[in-house]
Amino acid sequence: MATTKKPFDTDLIRDLAMLIAETDLTEIEVAHGDLKIRVARNVTITAPVHMAPAPSYAAAAAPSSPPPVPPSAPGTAAPVSDFAGHPGLVKSPMVGTAYRAAEPGSAPFVDIGSKVREGQTLLIIEAMKTMNQIPAPRAGTVTAILFDDAAPVEYGEPLVVIE
Structure with a gap:
């Protein structure tokens, strides 16, 4: 009866896997x-995220009529x-403060x-104590400003419209 020879020692692999599980190692190599x-394991590190409490809109009283806002007033954020x-x-x-x-x-x-030219600074976004100038990607006329001054902005959030 012929015996098949294992190409490697499976018991050694099990022992190495148990060693990784019992310790803080993420991988081990034997030659x-x-x-x-x-033998390696994937390690996922998660950081706690502190969430601000959601505002309670039910407690706020609705105004009888909204105050009129001119749609093209300078400095007024337009509907995105x-x-x-x-x-x-x-x-x-x-992400930062605009x-x-x-x-x-x-x-x-x-x-x-x-009127703006390509490359002209439109605004500044502060991110991690660094002021980043945001340039105009093209020349044209600013037709809308979609953010409030000193307001937080997210990645990909609409800021300005140039026509």
Whole structure:
């Protein structure tokens, strides 16, 4: 009766797997001559996420009539849904806080109706204590500003429309 020779020692692999399970190791490799055995495990690290409590809208009293807001007033955020597919939409390239001016009290980089050239700074996004200038991707006229000054913005959030 012929015996089949194992190409490697399965007991050794089991022992290595048990060693990884019992310790904080993520992988182990053993070499003997031409034979190399590497056993590894995937480790997923999750960090706790602190969530702010959701605002309670039920407790807020609804106003009898909303205050009138001029649709094209400079500095007023326009409804984002109106510009969702607009070709001149400038989206946020990062998460951070968006500012319309270089410093508090100074003139904003652009207003509605401002003529801009390609590469001109439209706004600044502060991310991790770094001020990042957001340039105009094309020349044109600013027709909408879709964020509030000093407001947090998310990646991909619509910011400005240039026509």
